[in-house]
Amino acid sequence: MRKPIIAGNWKMNKTQTETVELLNRIVENYTDVEVDAVVCVPFTSLSKASELLDNTMIHLGAQNMFYEENGAFTGEVSPNMLKDLGVEYVILGHSERREIFGEEDDLINKKVKTAINHKITPILCVGETLDERESGVYLDKVKTQILNGFAGIDSGDVSKVVVAYEPIWAIGTGKTATSEDANNMCKYIREVIAELYEAKIADNVRIQYGGSVKPENISELMSMSDIDGALVGGASLDSESYLALLNY
Ligand code: PGA
Secondary structure (H helix, E strand, O other), X not given: OOOOEEEEEOOOOOOHHHHHHHXXXXXXXXXXXXXXXXXXXXXXXXXXXXXXXXXXXXEEEEOOOOOOOOOOOOOOOOHHHHHHOOOOEEEEOOHHHHHHHOOOHHHHHHHHHHHHHOOXXXXXXXXXXXXXXXXXXXXXXXXXXHHHHOOOOOHHHHHHOEEEXXXXXXXXXXXXXXXXXXXXXXXXXXXXXXXXXXXXXHOOOEEEEEOOOOOOOHHHHXXXXXXXXXXXXXXXXXXXXXXXXHOO
16 A cells, blocks of 8 residues: 655745744644655755654655765755755655756666665656647656666665656646546556566555645545655645645
8 A cells, every 4th residue: 555645845935934934834733644744845944844843743855965975066965964854755856956957867866866875765756848748758758757767776665766747837837737647647657667677566656746736636636546645836835725735
C-alpha cells in the first residue's frame, strides 16, 4: 500500500515572519489525517519552520539542494545543512529550476542520489510543456526524464523516491490536467519504472500529480488508481486551503 503524500511547495513566498504566522495557523487547526503532510518552505524559513513543526505530524521539506557536502559553491545549500535543520524531503528538478535556472537531467540525477544517501526523501519532478503535449512527444519527454532521473539508483532505493508529475502548462495557470490524463501519465511513469526495475518495485513508488491542485479538485485526483498524492503550489499558501487539501 502506498501512503498518500501531499506536499505544499511554497516557492519563493513567505518571509520568516509570514512563515511563523502561516505555520502557527496550520499547526493550531491541524487534525489527524491519513496522509504524509509536507511543507516545502524557502531556505530562509527552514530554521523557524523546523522549530515550529517539531513534535507535529507535519514534515519539513526544502525546494532544492546541491549534491556536494561543502566547498566552493557560492549560493548553494548542501544536504548536511538541510539534515541539520530537520529537513526530511527535498523537491528536485522542479520545472521552474529546469526552465529558469537551466537544470538538466544529469545534475538532477546527482541531487537525487545525494538526497537518498543522506536519508532525505527526494521529490523528483517531471513533466512536459504545452508544445510537447500538443505535438504528441509528451510520453517520450517524461520517459527520458524518469530514465535519467533514476540512472544509477539501486533497486533497493527506488521506493525512497517520490515522483511528482507536473505538466508545465498546468502549473500556476488554473488549468488542471483532467484526472484521466493525469492518471494515465502517472500509470505510464510506473510502467517506465517497472521496465527499468521490476513491477513490484514500481508498485511501491509514490507518484504525485501537481499543477493547479486545489481543495475543489483534489478528491477526484486522489481517487485515481495511480495518483498517490499532490504537489501543490498556490493553494498551499493559505492555512485553510492547505488543511482542506490534507483532509480531501
Ligand atoms: P501550482 O504549482 O499548484 O500553483 O500550480 C504546483 C507546483 O509548481 O509545484
